[in-house]
Amino acid sequence: MITFSIDDQPNVAEEIMKIMGEIDPDGTHKAFSNIKEALSFAEEAKPDVAWLDIEMPEMSGLEMAMQVKKLSPKTNIVFVTGHEKFAYQAFQSHASGFVLKPATKEALERELDNLRTPIEHERKGLLRVQCFGNFEVFDKDDHPLKFKRNKSKELLAYMIDRRGALCSIGELCGILFEDRDEDRALKKQLRVFLSSLRDDLAKVGAANVFVKGWNAYGVDCSLIDCDYLNYLKGDSYAVNSFMGEYMIQFSWAEMTLGELIMK
Secondary structure: OEEEEEOOOHHHHHHHHHHHHHHOOOOEEEEEOOHHHHHHHHHHHOOOEEEEEOOOOOOOHHHHHHHHHHHOOOOEEEEEEOOHHHHHHHHHOOOOEEEEOOOOHHHHHHHHOOOOOOOOOOOOOOEEEEOEOOOEEEOOOOOEOOOOOHHHHHHHHHHHHOOOOOEEHHHHHHHHHOOOOOOHHHHHHHHHHHHHHHHHHHHOOOHHHEEEOOOEEEEOHHHEEEHHHHHHOOOHHHHHHOOOOEOOOOHHHHHHHHHHHHO
16 A cells, blocks of 8 residues: 655654554555655655645645645545544545544544545465455466366365465365375375365466475465455455455364454
């Protein structure tokens, strides 16, 4: 996410950007007290959100909002002020939101959760994985990944649920075959599913996602863009996408669902 704040009191703008750094540590957040510099940044960076002080000596925040919108039409404008009397004017200008000083983390998060123009989620990784609702996997071009065997898809789901921890042969057999006793035939079948999964990933250029240890297997989570993993990091986009459902086609996922609901 790219945001900026402007206030004729530099410490106020800097405090808002400090909070944004806590909310979105991987984003770009700039504080300004100079209007020309802020407008130049808006034109160049096309920010997702602009936090504008309403009362400024050179140009009011209401006037500046019109300038920002001309330079970057998709930027969400959120006014920041110490006076509630400006709320009506702020909403007349079709702003995304309004925050009273002193700004708090809770207030900023509330506005980010209700932006007029939703922020497009930046794609990262070799795969996009959807865990909320049905478990689905997409390649880097956002095409659904085709699995030769359904059990291979379930293996990938479980290894993502384990967040990169290597899973033993016995553990994976227990997940796939539930109450059946582990024996040589089951282990052989498991290896067929693992090999098929490796081939499925290789076909879409994601072979490195699959990790093999000593009689154990897992995934490299750094190569996956996953709503569940992003949720655990506190990503606001992922948090808002969780609607109380998690990998609904797999019964073993109910334990993780319970943990998510309890958060």
